[in-house]
Amino acid sequence: MAAGGARLMTGRNMTLHPDLSSLEPIGMGGFNAYVGPLLRDPAKQPGEEKRFAFLPEAKHLNGGGNLHGGLLMTLADNVLGLTVHEQTEGRIASTVTLNTDFLAGGVAGEPVWGRAAITRRTRSLIFVAGDLSQGGKLLLTATGIWKIIGA
Amino acid sequence: MSGDWLSTLPDTAHGLKVQRPAVSDIAMPAGYSEALPLVDPFEAYSFQSFRRTNADGSVTYALPTDARHDNSAGVIHGGLLMTFADSVLGYCAWSACPPNSLCVTVSQSSSFLRAGRVGDLIEVTPVVTRATRTMIFTRGEFLVAGEPIFQAASIWKVTGK
Numbered sequence: 198m199a200a201g202g203a204r205l206m207t208g209r210n211m212t213l214h215p216d217l218s219s220l221e222p223i224g225m226g227g228f229n230a231y232v233g234p235l236l237r238d239p240a241k242q243p244g245e246e247k248r249f250a251f252l253p254e255a256k257h258l259n260g261g262g263n264l265h266g267g268l269l270m271t272l273a274d275n276v277l278g279l280t281v282h283e284q285t286e287g288r289i290a291s292t293v294t295l296n297t298d299f300l301a302g303g304v305a306g307e308p309v310w311g312r313a314a315i316t317r318r319t320r321s322l323i324f325v326a327g328d329l330s331q332g333g334k335l336l337l338t339a340t341g342i343w344k345i346i347g348a
Numbered sequence: 349m350s351g352d353w354l355s356t357l358p359d360t361a362h363g364l365k366v367q368r369p370a371v372s373d374i375a376m377p378a379g380y381s382e383a384l385p386l387v388d389p390f391e392a393y394s395f396q397s398f399r400r401t402n403a404d405g406s407v408t409y410a411l412p413t414d415a416r417h418d419n420s421a422g423v424i425h426g427g428l429l430m431t432f433a434d435s436v437l438g439y440c441a442w443s444a445c446p447p448n449s450l451c452v453t454v455s456q457s458s459s460f461l462r463a464g465r466v467g468d469l470i471e472v473t474p475v476v477t478r479a480t481r482t483m484i485f486t487r488g489e490f491l492v493a494g495e496p497i498f499q500a501a502s503i504w505k506v507t508g509k
Contacts, residue, residue: 227418228425231394256393265390266453267431274426292426294459299452 214252216308223279232257232271235279243283244314249276253305264303264336269329273297273339276311277325281343284315284323290343293322303329303336316340321348377410377469384409384435391435395428402473409436411470424464429490432470433458433500437486440474441504444484451484451504458500468492482506 220236229235232251241248251272259265274295281290303309313327322342329337376383380398384391391397395417398410411432419425434453445451464470474488487501 225420227416227420228394228428229419230416231390232427255389257390259388259390261450261452265388265431266434266456267394267427268390270430270434270456270458271425271427274430289421291421291423291463292458292460294457295426295430296455296457297430298455302452 214308217250217252220250225275228271229275232268232275235272235275237279243280244312246312247310249279249311249313250308251311252308253303255305258305261302264305264309266297266299269299269303269309269337270295270297270339272309272311272329273327273337274341276329277313277327277339277341278343280313280315280327281323281325284318285345288345288347290323290345293342293344295339295341297337297339299337300335303331307331309336313339321345374412374414377412380410386435388435391431394431397432397435406473406475407439408471408473409439413464413466413468413470415466418466421463422466424466424468424470426458426460429460429464429470429498430456430458430500433472433488433490433498434502436472436474437488437500437502438504440476440486440488441484441502444476444479445504445506449506449508451506454483454503454505456500456502458498460498462497464492464497468497470497477501 220238222234222236225233236250238248253264257264257268309329309331311329313325316326317324324342326340328335374396377398380400382399384397386392399407401407413424417424417428441451470490472488472490474486476486478485484504489496490498
């Protein structure tokens with residue numbers, strides 16, 4: 198976890214986006230290396246606006262010059278999944294279903310903000326809803342169900 | 349492991365240099381004849397997929413997975429599956445899209461039947477379930493060794509260019 202806020206890779210230069218200075222990067226490997234770093238504001242609670250953030254670059258676009266739907270769905274999976282795992286007492290939960298609606302196109306270079314909240318918890322399932330926005334505009338809304346493995 | 353298909357891929361897409369991390373170590377799967385050009389920068393950046401056209405005219409797509417595609421639990425990241433779905437259902441939707449128009453994803457529903465494992469070859473033959481003047485409905489069942497692991501259905505909005 199970087200000291201002094203979030204340092205983001207932009208090409209070969211490390212730059213600090215002013216809106217993201219109070220957030221901390223969440224270290225994740227594998228496929229998340231393509232969609233990271235994802236940042237979290239440690240002062241905010243689940244459901245609060247601008248709790249998660251990601252600064253997209255040109256490599257995250259689609260052929261039309263908008264943020265790729267796969268990138269936004271991956272961010273939603275991570276924002277909702279991280280929120281779910283705050284409720285599992287260390288147990289792993291996996292996505293059973295994720296429904297995503299694309300409300301508007303997003304651009305590179307401006308932070309995408311994310312938030313999620315649990316809507317229902319059963320013994321083995323966690324229902325969660327969240328959204329992604331950019332510049333005050335909703336890009337994506339999502340609902341999902343996670344299964345607690347072994348429960 | 350690099351095949352001739354690698355030299356057929358473009359270096360730039362829409363004026364942006366395409367980043368292809370170590371794509372040269374991905375071999376063309378048996379039974380496939382073509383590497384997807386992946387003109388979307390995010391797809392070119394995060395995976396390489398392949399396709400073949402079947403005798404009945406349908407198209408089957410394949411996605412080889414490796415250690416670059418797992419999540420924190422060590423299985424294939426749902427984001428990769430959803431991105432691959434958006435890609436192949438998109439090819440399918442565009443094939444039903446009228447001339448001089450384009451289509452964008454309005455909604456995608458994704459269901460995860462079981463975890464994908466690093467090294468799995470994921471295959472899908474997507475279909476258009478309905479096309480109207482303004483909307484195209486698509487779906488796909490994603491298989492590993494013939495067994496479904498993931499399914500997706502999406503709705504595309506047809507817009508003017």
